[in-house]
Amino acid sequence: MTQKNWTRDELILALDFYIDHRTALPPQSSSTALQFSRELRKVAPDMGASHAAYRNLNAIFMKLANFQAIDPQYTAQGRKGLQRGGRSDANLWELFSSDPKRLKEIANAIKQAAGQVSTHEGDDVDTIVEATEGRIxxxxxxxxxxxxxxxxxxxxxxxxxxxxxxxxxxxxxxxxxxxxxxxxxxxxxxxxxxxxxxxxxxxxxxxxxxxxxxxxxxxxxxxxxxxxxxxxxxxxxxxx
Ligand SMILES: [Zn+2]
Ligand SMILES: [Zn+2]
Structure with missing residues:
Protein backbone atom coordinates (compact mmCIF):
# COMPACT_ATOMS: atom_id res chain seq x y z
CA MET A 1 0.00 0.00 0.00
CA THR A 2 1.36 3.40 -0.89
CA GLN A 3 1.50 5.83 1.98
CA LYS A 4 -0.73 8.86 1.64
CA ASN A 5 0.62 12.28 2.42
CA TRP A 6 0.63 13.10 6.08
CA THR A 7 -2.52 14.93 7.07
CA ARG A 8 -2.38 18.06 9.15
CA ASP A 9 -3.75 16.21 12.19
CA GLU A 10 -1.00 13.60 11.93
CA LEU A 11 1.66 16.24 11.42
CA ILE A 12 0.48 18.14 14.50
CA LEU A 13 0.79 14.98 16.63
CA ALA A 14 4.18 14.19 15.10
CA LEU A 15 5.54 17.68 15.65
CA ASP A 16 4.28 17.68 19.23
CA PHE A 17 6.04 14.36 19.81
CA TYR A 18 9.17 15.68 18.10
CA ILE A 19 9.30 18.82 20.26
CA ASP A 20 8.85 16.72 23.40
CA HIS A 21 11.87 14.61 22.43
CA ARG A 22 13.80 17.26 20.57
CA THR A 23 17.11 16.85 22.41
CA ALA A 24 17.19 13.08 22.00
CA LEU A 25 14.70 11.04 20.01
CA PRO A 26 13.80 7.73 21.66
CA PRO A 27 15.02 4.59 19.87
CA GLN A 28 12.66 3.30 17.21
CA SER A 29 12.18 0.09 19.21
CA SER A 30 11.36 1.87 22.47
CA SER A 31 8.00 1.68 24.20
CA THR A 32 7.78 5.49 23.91
CA ALA A 33 7.96 5.23 20.12
CA LEU A 34 5.46 2.38 20.07
CA GLN A 35 3.09 4.30 22.28
CA PHE A 36 3.25 7.25 19.89
CA SER A 37 2.54 5.05 16.86
CA ARG A 38 -0.57 3.81 18.67
CA GLU A 39 -1.75 7.37 19.28
CA LEU A 40 -1.23 8.20 15.64
CA ARG A 41 -3.17 5.14 14.64
CA LYS A 42 -6.20 6.33 16.60
CA VAL A 43 -6.68 9.36 14.35
CA ALA A 44 -6.36 7.38 11.10
CA PRO A 45 -10.07 6.44 10.81
CA ASP A 46 -10.98 10.14 10.95
CA MET A 47 -8.75 10.93 8.01
CA GLY A 48 -11.17 9.40 5.52
CA ALA A 49 -11.54 6.08 3.77
CA SER A 50 -8.79 6.70 1.24
CA HIS A 51 -6.25 7.28 3.95
CA ALA A 52 -3.59 4.69 4.62
CA ALA A 53 -4.74 3.05 7.80
CA TYR A 54 -1.57 3.32 9.72
CA ARG A 55 2.03 4.44 9.54
CA ASN A 56 4.76 2.09 10.58
CA LEU A 57 7.59 3.12 12.86
CA ASN A 58 9.87 3.57 9.88
CA ALA A 59 7.59 6.12 8.30
CA ILE A 60 7.15 7.87 11.65
CA PHE A 61 10.89 8.19 12.20
CA MET A 62 11.37 9.49 8.67
CA LYS A 63 8.89 12.22 9.48
CA LEU A 64 10.71 13.02 12.73
CA ALA A 65 13.95 13.24 10.73
CA ASN A 66 12.20 15.66 8.37
CA PHE A 67 11.57 17.88 11.37
CA GLN A 68 15.22 17.58 12.37
CA ALA A 69 16.19 18.95 8.95
CA ILE A 70 14.25 22.16 9.61
CA ASP A 71 15.07 22.43 13.31
CA PRO A 72 17.79 25.08 13.77
CA GLN A 73 18.76 23.51 17.13
CA TYR A 74 19.51 20.27 15.34
CA THR A 75 21.20 21.62 12.22
CA ALA A 76 23.30 24.10 14.22
CA GLN A 77 25.48 21.19 15.24
CA GLY A 78 26.28 20.46 11.61
CA ARG A 79 23.74 17.65 11.35
CA LYS A 80 21.36 17.52 8.44
CA GLY A 81 18.33 15.40 9.32
CA LEU A 82 16.23 14.15 6.43
CA GLN A 83 15.72 16.75 3.73
CA ARG A 84 12.70 17.14 1.45
CA GLY A 85 10.06 16.95 4.13
CA GLY A 86 7.74 19.20 2.17
CA ARG A 87 5.95 22.47 2.48
CA SER A 88 3.41 21.34 5.10
CA ASP A 89 6.20 20.39 7.52
CA ALA A 90 7.83 23.79 7.17
CA ASN A 91 4.50 25.53 7.43
CA LEU A 92 3.65 23.74 10.65
CA TRP A 93 7.11 24.38 12.03
CA GLU A 94 6.74 28.11 11.42
CA LEU A 95 3.37 28.16 13.13
CA PHE A 96 4.11 26.12 16.21
CA SER A 97 7.80 25.64 16.97
CA SER A 98 7.91 28.84 18.98
CA ASP A 99 4.66 28.03 20.78
CA PRO A 100 4.93 24.42 21.97
CA LYS A 101 2.30 25.04 24.64
CA ARG A 102 -0.36 25.83 22.05
CA LEU A 103 0.84 22.93 19.92
CA LYS A 104 0.38 20.57 22.85
CA GLU A 105 -3.13 21.91 23.58
CA ILE A 106 -4.13 21.29 19.99
CA ALA A 107 -2.47 17.85 19.88
CA ASN A 108 -4.25 16.82 23.08
CA ALA A 109 -7.56 18.14 21.75
CA ILE A 110 -7.12 16.12 18.53
CA LYS A 111 -6.41 12.95 20.52
CA GLN A 112 -9.43 13.59 22.69
CA ALA A 113 -11.76 14.35 19.77
CA ALA A 114 -10.63 11.45 17.55
CA GLY A 115 -13.60 9.27 16.74
CA GLN A 116 -16.18 11.66 18.22
CA VAL A 117 -17.76 12.80 14.97
CA SER A 118 -18.25 10.43 12.09
CA THR A 119 -16.68 11.46 8.81
CA HIS A 120 -20.06 12.32 7.31
CA GLU A 121 -21.67 14.34 10.06
CA GLY A 122 -19.42 17.37 10.10
CA ASP A 123 -18.11 17.51 6.57
CA ASP A 124 -18.91 20.30 4.22
CA VAL A 125 -16.22 20.40 1.61
CA ASP A 126 -17.72 23.37 -0.20
CA THR A 127 -17.63 25.89 2.58
CA ILE A 128 -15.32 24.63 5.28
CA VAL A 129 -11.61 25.11 4.98
CA GLU A 130 -9.71 22.72 7.19
CA ALA A 131 -8.39 24.87 10.00
CA THR A 132 -4.79 25.21 11.14
CA GLU A 133 -5.81 22.83 13.92
CA GLY A 134 -6.58 20.01 11.47
CA ARG A 135 -9.49 18.00 10.19
CA ILE A 136 -10.83 16.35 13.34
ZN1 LIG B 1 -23.08 38.88 7.75
ZN1 LIG C 1 -18.53 28.17 12.01
Missing amino acids: LSRLHTFRERNRGLVKAKKVEVLKREGKLACEVCEFDFDNAYGAHSTAAIEVHHRLPLSALPEQRKTKLSDLALVCANCHRIIHSRNPWFEIDELRKELRITVG
Missing part, protein backbone atom coordinates in the same frame (compact mmCIF):
# COMPACT_ATOMS: atom_id res chain seq x y z
CA LEU A 137 -11.30 19.61 15.22
CA SER A 138 -12.68 21.41 12.14
CA ARG A 139 -15.26 18.69 11.82
CA LEU A 140 -16.15 18.84 15.50
CA HIS A 141 -16.69 22.61 15.15
CA THR A 142 -19.09 22.18 12.24
CA PHE A 143 -20.91 19.39 14.00
CA ARG A 144 -21.40 21.43 17.18
CA GLU A 145 -22.63 24.57 15.46
CA ARG A 146 -25.21 22.60 13.49
CA ASN A 147 -26.88 21.14 16.54
CA ARG A 148 -30.47 21.97 15.64
CA GLY A 149 -31.77 22.28 19.17
CA LEU A 150 -29.01 24.65 20.17
CA VAL A 151 -29.30 26.73 17.04
CA LYS A 152 -32.98 27.18 17.70
CA ALA A 153 -32.43 28.03 21.38
CA LYS A 154 -29.83 30.63 20.39
CA LYS A 155 -32.21 32.33 17.97
CA VAL A 156 -35.03 32.38 20.51
CA GLU A 157 -32.70 33.83 23.14
CA VAL A 158 -31.38 36.61 20.88
CA LEU A 159 -34.82 37.47 19.58
CA LYS A 160 -36.09 37.82 23.14
CA ARG A 161 -33.15 39.96 24.22
CA GLU A 162 -32.61 42.13 21.12
CA GLY A 163 -36.03 42.04 19.50
CA LYS A 164 -34.41 41.15 16.16
CA LEU A 165 -32.02 38.74 14.50
CA ALA A 166 -28.97 40.30 12.89
CA CYS A 167 -25.61 39.00 11.67
CA GLU A 168 -22.99 39.73 14.34
CA VAL A 169 -20.44 40.51 11.64
CA CYS A 170 -22.13 42.64 8.95
CA GLU A 171 -25.27 43.47 10.97
CA PHE A 172 -27.55 42.34 8.17
CA ASP A 173 -31.04 42.43 9.67
CA PHE A 174 -32.86 39.23 8.89
CA ASP A 175 -36.27 40.35 10.10
CA ASN A 176 -36.21 43.30 7.76
CA ALA A 177 -35.33 41.14 4.81
CA TYR A 178 -37.14 37.90 5.46
CA GLY A 179 -39.81 38.67 8.06
CA ALA A 180 -41.35 35.47 9.37
CA HIS A 181 -38.70 33.38 7.58
CA SER A 182 -35.76 35.08 9.28
CA THR A 183 -35.04 32.27 11.72
CA ALA A 184 -34.66 29.83 8.85
CA ALA A 185 -32.13 32.04 7.12
CA ILE A 186 -29.64 32.87 9.85
CA GLU A 187 -26.75 30.56 10.79
CA VAL A 188 -24.80 29.98 13.94
CA HIS A 189 -21.03 30.00 14.37
CA HIS A 190 -19.21 28.46 17.33
CA ARG A 191 -16.75 30.98 18.80
CA LEU A 192 -14.58 28.78 21.01
CA PRO A 193 -11.01 28.07 19.92
CA LEU A 194 -10.90 24.64 18.31
CA SER A 195 -8.51 23.29 20.92
CA ALA A 196 -11.09 24.01 23.64
CA LEU A 197 -13.93 22.13 21.93
CA PRO A 198 -13.42 18.52 23.08
CA GLU A 199 -13.17 19.60 26.74
CA GLN A 200 -16.49 21.33 26.56
CA ARG A 201 -19.17 18.69 26.51
CA LYS A 202 -22.08 21.07 26.54
CA THR A 203 -22.19 24.10 24.25
CA LYS A 204 -23.29 27.33 25.94
CA LEU A 205 -25.48 29.75 24.04
CA SER A 206 -22.92 32.47 24.76
CA ASP A 207 -20.36 30.46 22.78
CA LEU A 208 -22.48 30.82 19.69
CA ALA A 209 -22.72 33.81 17.37
CA LEU A 210 -25.46 34.57 14.87
CA VAL A 211 -24.06 35.10 11.40
CA CYS A 212 -25.38 35.35 7.87
CA ALA A 213 -24.38 32.61 5.45
CA ASN A 214 -22.00 34.94 3.58
CA CYS A 215 -20.10 36.05 6.66
CA HIS A 216 -20.02 32.49 7.96
CA ARG A 217 -18.48 31.39 4.69
CA ILE A 218 -15.83 34.11 4.93
CA ILE A 219 -15.04 33.19 8.56
CA HIS A 220 -14.19 29.67 7.41
CA SER A 221 -12.52 30.64 4.15
CA ARG A 222 -9.19 31.63 5.62
CA ASN A 223 -6.66 29.76 7.65
CA PRO A 224 -6.61 30.45 10.56
CA TRP A 225 -10.37 31.02 10.63
CA PHE A 226 -11.49 34.58 11.30
CA GLU A 227 -12.66 35.63 14.74
CA ILE A 228 -15.98 37.49 14.67
CA ASP A 229 -14.47 40.79 15.86
CA GLU A 230 -11.55 40.46 13.51
CA LEU A 231 -13.81 40.07 10.50
CA ARG A 232 -15.99 42.96 11.67
CA LYS A 233 -12.93 45.21 11.72
CA GLU A 234 -11.79 43.97 8.35
CA LEU A 235 -15.18 44.75 6.82
CA ARG A 236 -15.15 48.25 8.24
CA ILE A 237 -11.82 48.86 6.55
CA THR A 238 -13.03 47.76 3.14
CA VAL A 239 -16.40 49.50 3.50
CA GLY A 240 -14.61 52.66 4.63
Whole structure:
Protein backbone atom coordinates (compact mmCIF):
# COMPACT_ATOMS: atom_id res chain seq x y z
CA MET A 1 0.00 0.00 0.00
CA THR A 2 1.36 3.40 -0.89
CA GLN A 3 1.50 5.83 1.98
CA LYS A 4 -0.73 8.86 1.64
CA ASN A 5 0.62 12.28 2.42
CA TRP A 6 0.63 13.10 6.08
CA THR A 7 -2.52 14.93 7.07
CA ARG A 8 -2.38 18.06 9.15
CA ASP A 9 -3.75 16.21 12.19
CA GLU A 10 -1.00 13.60 11.93
CA LEU A 11 1.66 16.24 11.42
CA ILE A 12 0.48 18.14 14.50
CA LEU A 13 0.79 14.98 16.63
CA ALA A 14 4.18 14.19 15.10
CA LEU A 15 5.54 17.68 15.65
CA ASP A 16 4.28 17.68 19.23
CA PHE A 17 6.04 14.36 19.81
CA TYR A 18 9.17 15.68 18.10
CA ILE A 19 9.30 18.82 20.26
CA ASP A 20 8.85 16.72 23.40
CA HIS A 21 11.87 14.61 22.43
CA ARG A 22 13.80 17.26 20.57
CA THR A 23 17.11 16.85 22.41
CA ALA A 24 17.19 13.08 22.00
CA LEU A 25 14.70 11.04 20.01
CA PRO A 26 13.80 7.73 21.66
CA PRO A 27 15.02 4.59 19.87
CA GLN A 28 12.66 3.30 17.21
CA SER A 29 12.18 0.09 19.21
CA SER A 30 11.36 1.87 22.47
CA SER A 31 8.00 1.68 24.20
CA THR A 32 7.78 5.49 23.91
CA ALA A 33 7.96 5.23 20.12
CA LEU A 34 5.46 2.38 20.07
CA GLN A 35 3.09 4.30 22.28
CA PHE A 36 3.25 7.25 19.89
CA SER A 37 2.54 5.05 16.86
CA ARG A 38 -0.57 3.81 18.67
CA GLU A 39 -1.75 7.37 19.28
CA LEU A 40 -1.23 8.20 15.64
CA ARG A 41 -3.17 5.14 14.64
CA LYS A 42 -6.20 6.33 16.60
CA VAL A 43 -6.68 9.36 14.35
CA ALA A 44 -6.36 7.38 11.10
CA PRO A 45 -10.07 6.44 10.81
CA ASP A 46 -10.98 10.14 10.95
CA MET A 47 -8.75 10.93 8.01
CA GLY A 48 -11.17 9.40 5.52
CA ALA A 49 -11.54 6.08 3.77
CA SER A 50 -8.79 6.70 1.24
CA HIS A 51 -6.25 7.28 3.95
CA ALA A 52 -3.59 4.69 4.62
CA ALA A 53 -4.74 3.05 7.80
CA TYR A 54 -1.57 3.32 9.72
CA ARG A 55 2.03 4.44 9.54
CA ASN A 56 4.76 2.09 10.58
CA LEU A 57 7.59 3.12 12.86
CA ASN A 58 9.87 3.57 9.88
CA ALA A 59 7.59 6.12 8.30
CA ILE A 60 7.15 7.87 11.65
CA PHE A 61 10.89 8.19 12.20
CA MET A 62 11.37 9.49 8.67
CA LYS A 63 8.89 12.22 9.48
CA LEU A 64 10.71 13.02 12.73
CA ALA A 65 13.95 13.24 10.73
CA ASN A 66 12.20 15.66 8.37
CA PHE A 67 11.57 17.88 11.37
CA GLN A 68 15.22 17.58 12.37
CA ALA A 69 16.19 18.95 8.95
CA ILE A 70 14.25 22.16 9.61
CA ASP A 71 15.07 22.43 13.31
CA PRO A 72 17.79 25.08 13.77
CA GLN A 73 18.76 23.51 17.13
CA TYR A 74 19.51 20.27 15.34
CA THR A 75 21.20 21.62 12.22
CA ALA A 76 23.30 24.10 14.22
CA GLN A 77 25.48 21.19 15.24
CA GLY A 78 26.28 20.46 11.61
CA ARG A 79 23.74 17.65 11.35
CA LYS A 80 21.36 17.52 8.44
CA GLY A 81 18.33 15.40 9.32
CA LEU A 82 16.23 14.15 6.43
CA GLN A 83 15.72 16.75 3.73
CA ARG A 84 12.70 17.14 1.45
CA GLY A 85 10.06 16.95 4.13
CA GLY A 86 7.74 19.20 2.17
CA ARG A 87 5.95 22.47 2.48
CA SER A 88 3.41 21.34 5.10
CA ASP A 89 6.20 20.39 7.52
CA ALA A 90 7.83 23.79 7.17
CA ASN A 91 4.50 25.53 7.43
CA LEU A 92 3.65 23.74 10.65
CA TRP A 93 7.11 24.38 12.03
CA GLU A 94 6.74 28.11 11.42
CA LEU A 95 3.37 28.16 13.13
CA PHE A 96 4.11 26.12 16.21
CA SER A 97 7.80 25.64 16.97
CA SER A 98 7.91 28.84 18.98
CA ASP A 99 4.66 28.03 20.78
CA PRO A 100 4.93 24.42 21.97
CA LYS A 101 2.30 25.04 24.64
CA ARG A 102 -0.36 25.83 22.05
CA LEU A 103 0.84 22.93 19.92
CA LYS A 104 0.38 20.57 22.85
CA GLU A 105 -3.13 21.91 23.58
CA ILE A 106 -4.13 21.29 19.99
CA ALA A 107 -2.47 17.85 19.88
CA ASN A 108 -4.25 16.82 23.08
CA ALA A 109 -7.56 18.14 21.75
CA ILE A 110 -7.12 16.12 18.53
CA LYS A 111 -6.41 12.95 20.52
CA GLN A 112 -9.43 13.59 22.69
CA ALA A 113 -11.76 14.35 19.77
CA ALA A 114 -10.63 11.45 17.55
CA GLY A 115 -13.60 9.27 16.74
CA GLN A 116 -16.18 11.66 18.22
CA VAL A 117 -17.76 12.80 14.97
CA SER A 118 -18.25 10.43 12.09
CA THR A 119 -16.68 11.46 8.81
CA HIS A 120 -20.06 12.32 7.31
CA GLU A 121 -21.67 14.34 10.06
CA GLY A 122 -19.42 17.37 10.10
CA ASP A 123 -18.11 17.51 6.57
CA ASP A 124 -18.91 20.30 4.22
CA VAL A 125 -16.22 20.40 1.61
CA ASP A 126 -17.72 23.37 -0.20
CA THR A 127 -17.63 25.89 2.58
CA ILE A 128 -15.32 24.63 5.28
CA VAL A 129 -11.61 25.11 4.98
CA GLU A 130 -9.71 22.72 7.19
CA ALA A 131 -8.39 24.87 10.00
CA THR A 132 -4.79 25.21 11.14
CA GLU A 133 -5.81 22.83 13.92
CA GLY A 134 -6.58 20.01 11.47
CA ARG A 135 -9.49 18.00 10.19
CA ILE A 136 -10.83 16.35 13.34
CA LEU A 137 -11.30 19.61 15.22
CA SER A 138 -12.68 21.41 12.14
CA ARG A 139 -15.26 18.69 11.82
CA LEU A 140 -16.15 18.84 15.50
CA HIS A 141 -16.69 22.61 15.15
CA THR A 142 -19.09 22.18 12.24
CA PHE A 143 -20.91 19.39 14.00
CA ARG A 144 -21.40 21.43 17.18
CA GLU A 145 -22.63 24.57 15.46
CA ARG A 146 -25.21 22.60 13.49
CA ASN A 147 -26.88 21.14 16.54
CA ARG A 148 -30.47 21.97 15.64
CA GLY A 149 -31.77 22.28 19.17
CA LEU A 150 -29.01 24.65 20.17
CA VAL A 151 -29.30 26.73 17.04
CA LYS A 152 -32.98 27.18 17.70
CA ALA A 153 -32.43 28.03 21.38
CA LYS A 154 -29.83 30.63 20.39
CA LYS A 155 -32.21 32.33 17.97
CA VAL A 156 -35.03 32.38 20.51
CA GLU A 157 -32.70 33.83 23.14
CA VAL A 158 -31.38 36.61 20.88
CA LEU A 159 -34.82 37.47 19.58
CA LYS A 160 -36.09 37.82 23.14
CA ARG A 161 -33.15 39.96 24.22
CA GLU A 162 -32.61 42.13 21.12
CA GLY A 163 -36.03 42.04 19.50
CA LYS A 164 -34.41 41.15 16.16
CA LEU A 165 -32.02 38.74 14.50
CA ALA A 166 -28.97 40.30 12.89
CA CYS A 167 -25.61 39.00 11.67
CA GLU A 168 -22.99 39.73 14.34
CA VAL A 169 -20.44 40.51 11.64
CA CYS A 170 -22.13 42.64 8.95
CA GLU A 171 -25.27 43.47 10.97
CA PHE A 172 -27.55 42.34 8.17
CA ASP A 173 -31.04 42.43 9.67
CA PHE A 174 -32.86 39.23 8.89
CA ASP A 175 -36.27 40.35 10.10
CA ASN A 176 -36.21 43.30 7.76
CA ALA A 177 -35.33 41.14 4.81
CA TYR A 178 -37.14 37.90 5.46
CA GLY A 179 -39.81 38.67 8.06
CA ALA A 180 -41.35 35.47 9.37
CA HIS A 181 -38.70 33.38 7.58
CA SER A 182 -35.76 35.08 9.28
CA THR A 183 -35.04 32.27 11.72
CA ALA A 184 -34.66 29.83 8.85
CA ALA A 185 -32.13 32.04 7.12
CA ILE A 186 -29.64 32.87 9.85
CA GLU A 187 -26.75 30.56 10.79
CA VAL A 188 -24.80 29.98 13.94
CA HIS A 189 -21.03 30.00 14.37
CA HIS A 190 -19.21 28.46 17.33
CA ARG A 191 -16.75 30.98 18.80
CA LEU A 192 -14.58 28.78 21.01
CA PRO A 193 -11.01 28.07 19.92
CA LEU A 194 -10.90 24.64 18.31
CA SER A 195 -8.51 23.29 20.92
CA ALA A 196 -11.09 24.01 23.64
CA LEU A 197 -13.93 22.13 21.93
CA PRO A 198 -13.42 18.52 23.08
CA GLU A 199 -13.17 19.60 26.74
CA GLN A 200 -16.49 21.33 26.56
CA ARG A 201 -19.17 18.69 26.51
CA LYS A 202 -22.08 21.07 26.54
CA THR A 203 -22.19 24.10 24.25
CA LYS A 204 -23.29 27.33 25.94
CA LEU A 205 -25.48 29.75 24.04
CA SER A 206 -22.92 32.47 24.76
CA ASP A 207 -20.36 30.46 22.78
CA LEU A 208 -22.48 30.82 19.69
CA ALA A 209 -22.72 33.81 17.37
CA LEU A 210 -25.46 34.57 14.87
CA VAL A 211 -24.06 35.10 11.40
CA CYS A 212 -25.38 35.35 7.87
CA ALA A 213 -24.38 32.61 5.45
CA ASN A 214 -22.00 34.94 3.58
CA CYS A 215 -20.10 36.05 6.66
CA HIS A 216 -20.02 32.49 7.96
CA ARG A 217 -18.48 31.39 4.69
CA ILE A 218 -15.83 34.11 4.93
CA ILE A 219 -15.04 33.19 8.56
CA HIS A 220 -14.19 29.67 7.41
CA SER A 221 -12.52 30.64 4.15
CA ARG A 222 -9.19 31.63 5.62
CA ASN A 223 -6.66 29.76 7.65
CA PRO A 224 -6.61 30.45 10.56
CA TRP A 225 -10.37 31.02 10.63
CA PHE A 226 -11.49 34.58 11.30
CA GLU A 227 -12.66 35.63 14.74
CA ILE A 228 -15.98 37.49 14.67
CA ASP A 229 -14.47 40.79 15.86
CA GLU A 230 -11.55 40.46 13.51
CA LEU A 231 -13.81 40.07 10.50
CA ARG A 232 -15.99 42.96 11.67
CA LYS A 233 -12.93 45.21 11.72
CA GLU A 234 -11.79 43.97 8.35
CA LEU A 235 -15.18 44.75 6.82
CA ARG A 236 -15.15 48.25 8.24
CA ILE A 237 -11.82 48.86 6.55
CA THR A 238 -13.03 47.76 3.14
CA VAL A 239 -16.40 49.50 3.50
CA GLY A 240 -14.61 52.66 4.63
ZN1 LIG B 1 -23.08 38.88 7.75
ZN1 LIG C 1 -18.53 28.17 12.01
